[in-house]
Amino acid sequence: xxxxxxxxxxxxxKITFKIEIEDIDSSQYPAPVYxxxxxxxxxxxxxxDSLLRVSYKELEKKIGGKKxxxxx
Ligand SMILES: [Zn+2]
Numbered sequence: 405x406x407x408x409x410x411x412x413x414x415x416x417x418k419i420t421f422k423i424e425i426e427d428i429d430s431s432q433y434p435a436p437v438y439x440x441x442x443x444x445x446x447x448x449x450x451x452x453d454s455l456l457r458v459s460y461k462e463l464e465k466k467i468g469g470k471k472x473x474x475x476x
Contacts, residue, residue: 406456412441412475413448413461419475423456427471434459438472447472 405422412419419441428435434451439461441448449466451459 408456408458410450410458410461412439412444412446413463414441414446415444417441417443419443421473421475423452423473425456427473428452428456429468429470430454432468436466436469438465438469440472440474442475 405424407420407422409420411417421439423437428437433454436449436451439448439450447465449462449464449469453459
């Protein structure tokens, strides 16, 4: 299970989360997944490529996501 290190687009705190291919709709890349920051509790949308690497992120909840992932 790949572990990803990134920052929250709301509060800029460091976040760590685990993601698997089952967590995204792999019919189209980059694929959205919802991320909830452990620090500010806000949700954002991260877009990942086929290797589950984060391509970019949006502050809002965008359509097309399958799963919400907690961070630590
Ligand atoms: Zn945050």
